[in-house]
Amino acid sequence: MNKRIAICGLVMSLASLLLGYLVHGLLLGRDYQALVGTLLRTPQDSQHYFPWMIVAHLLVGYAMTWIYAKGSAAERNVLGQGLRFGIAAALLVAVPNYLIYYAVQPTPGALAVKQIAFDGLRFVLLGLLLAYLQPQRTALAERD
Numbered sequence: 338m339n340k341r342i343a344i345c346g347l348v349m350s351l352a353s354l355l356l357g358y359l360v361h362g363l364l365l366g367r368d369y370q371a372l373v374g375t376l377l378r379t380p381q382d383s384q385h386y387f388p389w390m391i392v393a394h395l396l397v398g399y400a401m402t403w404i405y406a407k408g409s410a411a412e413r414n415v416l417g418q419g420l421r422f423g424i425a426a427a428l429l430v431a432v433p434n435y436l437i438y439y440a441v442q443p444t445p446g447a448l449a450v451k452q453i454a455f456d457g458l459r460f461v462l463l464g465l466l467l468a469y470l471q472p473q474r475t476a477l478a479e480r481d
Contacts, residue, residue: 342406345472350398352466353459357394360455368448376442401426401463406472415468423464431456 338346361369369377378386401422409418432453439449 341474342402342472345406345467345470346395346399346402348398348470349402349463349467350395352463353397353401354391354394356459356462357390360459364455365448365451368445368451372444372448376444397430397463401467402470402472405464405467409468409471409473411473415471416465419465419468420461421464422467423461426464427457427460431460 373379377383405422409422435444435449435452435456438444438452439446
């Protein structure tokens, strides 16, 4: 892994963590309150599992960076590539995961729709950030 990929992966991991907090901590926090103690862990119990949350966001950040760097093309529109990649990531990760959760857990339907919409938007924003970072670029002078 080259230095640029490593840095972009770290930036993406931090962005994923922050956007995840915005979506799940702030936007959906009230929706989750009704599920604490039944479907969701209590805040006290959750603290023991926080390291796994960090691992998950590191995986999101580095996996997205690696895939984007291998599949993007310098001659194509940067914004379009980021948008397409973000939509593809949302359709690959967020949408199926929340549909599966809805099918196997007693998740309220309105919450599942919000999770799909907000987390889908999170992945689109991550794709756009990745396009801006251009992890496949080898030197700053190559930037348009």
